[in-house]
Amino acid sequence: MGDTVAPKHALHVLYSFPEAFGGPGAGEIAWHQVHELVRAGHHVTLVAGSVERPVPRLRGLEETLVIGGRRVPHGTIGRTRAYSWHDFRAAAMVRRGTFDVVHGWPLASARTLAAARARGIPGLREVPGTHPAHAFDVVGREYARLGLAVPHAWSHHFDGERLVIEDREYAAAHALLVPSDVVAETFLVRGFDGSRLLRHQYGFDQRSIRVSIRGDATRPFTAVYLGRCEPRKGLHHALDAWLASKASATGRFLIYGSFSPAYRALLADKLAHPSVDVRGFVERSGRAYAQADILLLPSLEEGSALVTYEAQGAGVIPLVSRASGAMVEHAVNGLIHGPGDVAMLSSQIDLMYESARWRRALRDGALAKAPSLTWAAANIELVAAYREAIGAMNSQLRTARPSDLQVGP
Structure with missing residues (x-):
């Protein structure tokens, strides 16, 4: 894919990510966001813990956990100290640089967002998941x-200190970037002002996800699960629904991912x-x-x-719960069930198994939706959120008293 034409009013963005930029999980999301911003002609200064996968033509780069060309593992100084140090370094760059917008990630952006607000720059906090509570x-x-225990070291183990840190970031941010209505709802029910929740989306990489021709009549009907194999993602419900x-009887259920x-x-x-085939992690x-x-x-x-974006890009029909945050319209480009509703999911599997007409219709719907689910499409939404925040901040500055711009420690 070639570079796009630079926009008439290119933005200067400070993007702060405290982990390995370009690594798995959140690092992949961050990489695609920055890559598409640069590709679209915007000027990005990246502050990352370290860079696993570089993006060419950055305006500036600061690696906060790299010394002498070697990455300092979080475990060496502790994750909390590593994040605090990253936040300190990113905030210093905000104070001495010229930016239109600041984009921060969880647990390492309270100082950075406060520094942005003090300078009249909209600081936006990425919210990749639901409200932590x-x-x-x-x-x-x-x-x-x-009858299982949530692993203590896992991000979803209850952590009161994390709630405090995230609340500080929410307060310091001009607005929160939420990737789905499901995420937004968990903030609205806790009293957040809807005007501070800016919707954007994630995407899939067209270079690695391609539509396959499924013309082999001997191939069995196949369901797939991809991701960490854990209760949070409902794999046990998927198995119950599949086996029911x-x-x-004649199909197969392929499971890709690692288990505890x-x-x-x-x-x-x-x-x-x-009928169940556990295949482990797939790169x-x-x-x-x-x-x-x-x-x-x-x-x-x-x-x-x-995975719900990727599936549609590949022409695979997503059967997902409402809690998945998927960009799916029921019976148009996939099927949706309530979280934990095994009976409904099982009936939806049977519909897909028995009806070639429904499979064709939903596959066509998924493929028709796919162009709006790429990372390039996600960048359009992200930049629109940036510009909305810039406009709102400018409006606030025109009408605010000096005391309104002060933020707490």
């Missing part, structure tokens, strides 16, 4: 129901079913979609799962 509650209840469906030992032991009997997800008719993702808590 909501996430802690949903995940904790499901683990308890299954007619599809499990306790969760795998809990599901051992179901995983041993002849190139496009290969998994190439074999599949449907994606199963019955999440109980999620921000906006990247």
